[in-house]
Amino acid sequence: MTVVERVPTDKVVVEGMTGDAAIAHALKQCDIDVLAAYPITPQTIIVEDFQKFVANGEVKTRVIPVESEHSAMSACVGASAVGARVATATASAGLALMWEILYCAASMRMPIVLAVANRALSAPINIHNDWSDSYGARDSGFIQIYCQSCQEAYDTVIMAFKIAEDHDVLLPVMVCIDGFILSHNVERVEMLPTEAVQQFLGVRKPAIALDPDNPVTMGPLALTDYYFEFKEQQDRAMARVPEVFERVESEFEKMTGRRYGRFETYRVEDADIIIFTHSTPGGTAKAVVDALRERGEKVGVVRLRMFRPFPAEALREVLRNAKAVAVFEKCRSFGAPSNPLALEVRTALYDLDERPLVTDFVIGLGGRDVPPSTIVEGVEKTKEYLKAGRAPLYETLGVRK
Amino acid sequence: MSKRFDEIPMAGIIIEPGNAMEYKTGGWRAMRPVHTDETCLWIKNGTCGLCWIYCPDNAVRLIEENGKYRYEYDYDYCKGCGICANQCPTGSIKMESE
Amino acid sequence: MAVRLKDMLKREPILSSGHRMCAGCAAPTVVKLMGMALRGPTIVCEATGCLEVATTIYPFTAWKIPWIHVAFENAAAVASGVVEAINAMRDKGRYKDEQVDVIAIGGDGGTFDIGFGALSGALERGHKFVYMVYDNGAYQNTGIQRSGGTFPGQETTTSWAGKVEPGKRQRKKPLAEIVAAHKIPYVATVDPYHYRDFITKFRKALEADGPAFIHAFSPCPRGWRSDTSKSIELAKLAVETGLHPLYEVIDGKEWIMSGPSKRLKELRPVDEYFKTQGQFKHLFKPEWAEFRAWIQEEVLKDWEELKRKCGVS
Numbered sequence: 001m002t003v004v005e006r007v008p009t010d011k012v013v014v015e016g017m018t019g020d021a022a023i024a025h026a027l028k029q030c031d032i033d034v035l036a037a038y039p040i041t042p043q044t045i046i047v048e049d050f051q052k053f054v055a056n057g058e059v060k061t062r063v064i065p066v067e068s069e070h071s072a073m074s075a076c077v078g079a080s081a082v083g084a085r086v087a088t089a090t091a092s093a094g095l096a097l098m099w100e101i102l103y104c105a106a107s108m109r110m111p112i113v114l115a116v117a118n119r120a121l122s123a124p125i126n127i128h129n130d131w132s133d134s135y136g137a138r139d140s141g142f143i144q145i146y147c148q149s150c151q152e153a154y155d156t157v158i159m160a161f162k163i164a165e166d167h168d169v170l171l172p173v174m175v176c177i178d179g180f181i182l183s184h185n186v187e188r189v190e191m192l193p194t195e196a197v198q199q200f201l202g203v204r205k206p207a208i209a210l211d212p213d214n215p216v217t218m219g220p221l222a223l224t225d226y227y228f229e230f231k232e233q234q235d236r237a238m239a240r241v242p243e244v245f246e247r248v249e250s251e252f253e254k255m256t257g258r259r260y261g262r263f264e265t266y267r268v269e270d271a272d273i274i275i276f277t278h279s280t281p282g283g284t285a286k287a288v289v290d291a292l293r294e295r296g297e298k299v300g301v302v303r304l305r306m307f308r309p310f311p312a313e314a315l316r317e318v319l320r321n322a323k324a325v326a327v328f329e330k331c332r333s334f335g336a337p338s339n340p341l342a343l344e345v346r347t348a349l350y351d352l353d354e355r356p357l358v359t360d361f362v363i364g365l366g367g368r369d370v371p372p373s374t375i376v377e378g379v380e381k382t383k384e385y386l387k388a389g390r391a392p393l394y395e396t397l398g399v400r401k
Numbered sequence: 402m403s404k405r406f407d408e409i410p411m412a413g414i415i416i417e418p419g420n421a422m423e424y425k426t427g428g429w430r431a432m433r434p435v436h437t438d439e440t441c442l443w444i445k446n447g448t449c450g451l452c453w454i455y456c457p458d459n460a461v462r463l464i465e466e467n468g469k470y471r472y473e474y475d476y477d478y479c480k481g482c483g484i485c486a487n488q489c490p491t492g493s494i495k496m497e498s499e
Numbered sequence: 500m501a502v503r504l505k506d507m508l509k510r511e512p513i514l515s516s517g518h519r520m521c522a523g524c525a526a527p528t529v530v531k532l533m534g535m536a537l538r539g540p541t542i543v544c545e546a547t548g549c550l551e552v553a554t555t556i557y558p559f560t561a562w563k564i565p566w567i568h569v570a571f572e573n574a575a576a577v578a579s580g581v582v583e584a585i586n587a588m589r590d591k592g593r594y595k596d597e598q599v600d601v602i603a604i605g606g607d608g609g610t611f612d613i614g615f616g617a618l619s620g621a622l623e624r625g626h627k628f629v630y631m632v633y634d635n636g637a638y639q640n641t642g643i644q645r646s647g648g649t650f651p652g653q654e655t656t657t658s659w660a661g662k663v664e665p666g667k668r669q670r671k672k673p674l675a676e677i678v679a680a681h682k683i684p685y686v687a688t689v690d691p692y693h694y695r696d697f698i699t700k701f702r703k704a705l706e707a708d709g710p711a712f713i714h715a716f717s718p719c720p721r722g723w724r725s726d727t728s729k730s731i732e733l734a735k736l737a738v739e740t741g742l743h744p745l746y747e748v749i750d751g752k753e754w755i756m757s758g759p760s761k762r763l764k765e766l767r768p769v770d771e772y773f774k775t776q777g778q779f780k781h782l783f784k785p786e787w788a789e790f791r792a793w794i795q796e797e798v799l800k801d802w803e804e805l806k807r808k809c810g811v812s
Contacts, residue, residue: 033591036579036583062587064579065624067617068616070576071575071579071616072576074617075576076580078576079581079584079587080584081567081580082542082580082581082584083584170411203593208410211565212540212541212542212564212596212599213595213596215418215563215564215565215566216415216416216418217414217566218568219412219568219569220413220415220555220556220557220568221552222557223557225403229404229405230406230412230413233412236406404558409558417560418515418564419561419562420515421515421516421517421554421556421560421561422516423517423559426517426518430522447505449504450507454531454694455528455694457520457525457526458518458527459512459514459515459516460516463508465508475516477516478517480521480522482720482728484728486728487728487731488731496728
C-alpha cells in the first residue's frame with residue numbers, strides 16, 4: 001500500500017475544462033506507456049489533447065494511431081501483455097467495433113483503462129448521448145464506472161488504473177461520461193500535482209508478462225476441460241472489485257478529500273420515492289429532488305457509479321425502505337421485459353419480502369434532452385402507479401407518441 | 402489430472418514453455434520411417450540433414466559423438482507423415498506399416 | 500547469413516514436439532525455419548488459425564518463446580502494441596532487453612482477408628516488426644473454406660467443384676505485391692523446401708529498418724488432399740510452376756528475383772502441380788479444360804510481369 005498525504009491546496013491547479021480534456025489530463029498524469037486510439041465523436045478531444053501533450057514532449061507515451069477501434073483494443077491488449085500501463089478511448093460505433101476484443105481484454109486479465117464518451121448507436125447515425133453503447137458491453141468483463149462531472153471523470157480515471165492493476169483484480173475498466181453533455185462542457189476541475197498522481201499510482205507491476213527470459217504462452221485454446229475454470233477465476237476477480245475499490249478510494253480521499261463511492265445517495269433517508277439513475281441525469285435528478293422537497297414531497301436520488309460489478313447488496317439496503325424506485329435510463333433493450341438498469345435494480349430487490357415498486361423510464365435516446373420536467377413526469381407517474389399498486393415494466397418518456 | 406480454478410495460472414497462461422512434449426503424438430502413426438545407415442550422408446560425413454530440417458515434428462535426431470555420426474527417430478512424436486523418406490536424396494529412409 | 504547444417508543443429512527449436520498439427524503439415528517446418536533465423540529475444544503474436552490452435556491446446560504449449568494470441572484479425576495490431584509498449588518502457592528505463600524482435604504470424608485467412616486492415620494499418624504506421632503469413636491456401640482450420648489466398652480452380656467447402664462450377668473462379672489476391680505497395684523496407688516470398696533462401700530472407704526481414712513481410716507457402720495435405728509425404732515437394736513444385744515465385748521487394752521499388760526462381764529456364768506446367776492434389780482433380784474433366792488453360796495463361800502472364808519487374812529476361 002502506498003503512503004499518500006493530503007495534497008496542499010496551493011499545489012492544486014484549478015482549470016476550466018471539458019470532460020474529455022479532464023480525462024486527457026488524467027491520462028497524462030498517470031504516465032501511461034501506450035495509448036492506442038481511433039478518432040470518434042464525442043471522444044476525440046481526449047486523443048487530440050493527448051497527442052498535443054506528446055507533440056510537446058510533456059509525456060513519454062507511445063501513441064498508436066490505429067486504423068480502427070478493433071485494432072485499438074487489440075494493440076492495448078498486446079501492450080498490456082508486455083506489462084505496460086495502457087489506455088484507449090472510444091464511443092458508440094467504435095465501442096461496437098471493439099466488441100470482440102473487449103472480451104479478450106477482460107478474459108486475458110489486461111488492466112486497460114477505456115474512456116467511453118457514451119453515444120447512441122446507429123441507425124440512424126447519431127452523435128449524441130445515450131448509454132446503449134456501454135450497456136451493451138456490460139457482460140464483456142469490464143468494470144464499468146459512470147461519472148457525473150468533469151472532476152469525477154478526472155478522479156475516476158486516476159483511480160481506475162489503481163483498481164485495474166491491483167493483482168486481486170487485473171481487469172480492464174471502462175470510465176464512462178455522457179457524450180457532449182459532459183465530454184464537451186467546460187467545468188471547474190481541480191488537478192493534482194503530477195508527482196502526487198504518480199506517487200499514488202506507482203509504476204505498473206505486471207503479474208505475468210510476455211518476457212523473453214521467462215517465456216509464457218498467453219491466449220491458448222482452452223476447451224471443455226478448462227475454459228470454465230478460467231471463467232470462475234474471472235468471476236471471482238470481479239467479485240473482489242468492491243474491496244479493492246474501497247481501499248483505492250480511501251487512499252484517494254486521503255490525498256484529495258474527495259470520495260464518490262460505488263453510488264451516491266441524495267436525500268434518501270426518509271424518501272418514499274427514490275430516483276435511480278446515473279451520469280448527468282443524476283445532477284438533474286438532484287435538482288428535481290430539491291424542488292420537490294420544497295413542496296414537501298419525500299423524494300431522493302441514488303446516483304449509481306459502478307454498474308459492473310453491480311453493487312446489488314449495498315443498494316438493497318438503501319432502497320428497501322422506499323415505496324418506489326423510479327429508474328431513469330438512456331437505453332432500450334429491444335425485446336427485453338425491461339431495460340439494463342432496471343433489470344439490475346429489480347434483481348437486487350427481488351429477494352426482499354416487501355419490495356418497493358420499481359418503475360422504469362427510458363429517456364434521452366439519441367441525445368434527446370432530459371429536462372427536469374421529464375424526471376418530474378416520471379415521479380408523477382410513479383405516484384400514480386403506487387396508488388394503483390402496479391406499474392408497467394417500462395415506458396418511454398420524452399418521445400412524441 | 403484436471404485442476405481446480407485456483408490451482409492454475411490466470412487466464413489460461415501456460416508458464417511451462419514447450420510442455421507439449423508431455424503429449425506424445427507417436428500414436429497417430431500408421432507408417433513408420435525406417436532408416437538405413439549405409440547410404441545416409443549424415444552417417445557418412447555429417448552432411449545433408451534434410452530429413453531433420455523438414456521434419457515437422459522434430460522427430461529426427463542427428464547425433465554427433467566423438468567425431469561419429471548417429472541417426473535416431475523419436476517415435477514418441479513421429480506422426481509417420483513420410484516427409485523424411487520423400488525428401489531423402491539417397492533413398493535411405495523407407496516407410497513401413499506399423 | 501550463411502546457413503549451415505551444423506549451425507542449425509545447435510539451435511534450440513522454438514516449437515517443441517507434441518504439437519497437434521496434422522501429419523505432414525508444413526506449417527511447423529515453416530516455424531522451425533523461422534526459428535533458425537532469429538537473432539535474439541523474440542515475441543510472437545499469432546492470429547487464430549491451425550497453427551495457433553494446434554500448438555497451444557491447454558494445458559500444453561509447444562512454444563518455447565513468449566507467445567500471445569488474442570483473436571483472428573488482429574495479429575498485426577497486437578504486435579503494434581507489443582512493439583510500442585517495449586519502446587515506451589525502454590524510453591522510461593523500465594525494459595531490460597536491449598533488443599526484442601516482434602513477429603506476427605497469421606494464416607492466409609487471417610492475413611489476406613480478415614486481418615488485412617490491421618496488417619495494412621500496422622505497415623503504414625511503420626512499427627518495427629515482421630509479419631509472416633503461412634499460406635496454406637484456404638481456411639483449413641475451420642474446414643477448408645476458400646480465402647483470398649485460394650488459387651483459381653481450387654475446390655474448397657465454399658468453392659465446390661460441381662456440374663457448373665470449377666471450384667474457385669477468382670484469382671488469388673497478390674498479397675505480397677499489395678504489401679510491397681506500402682513501400683515498407685522488406686517483402687519476401689519463401690517456401691520451406693528452399694530452406695536456405697527462407698532463413699536468409701527471414702533474417703533480412705528481422706534486420707530491416709521498419710516493418711517487413713514474409714509470405715511463406717505452406718502445403719496442407721488435409722485440405723489439399725495430397726499425400727502427407729509430399730508437402731515439401733509440393734512447395735518446390737509451386738515455385739517451379741510459377742504459382743508461388745520467390746522474390747524480394749526492397750522499399751516497395753527494387754524487385755529481386757530469388758535464386759530458385761531465377762534459375763528456372765522455364766516454368767513447369769501448372770498441370771503438374773494440379774495432378775498431385777485431390778482439390779484440383781476436377782480440373783482434368785473435359786468441361787474445365789478451357790478454364791484450366793486460362794489459369795495457365797494467367798500464371799504465365801504474372802510470371803512475365805514479375806520477370807520484367809525484377810529485370811530478368
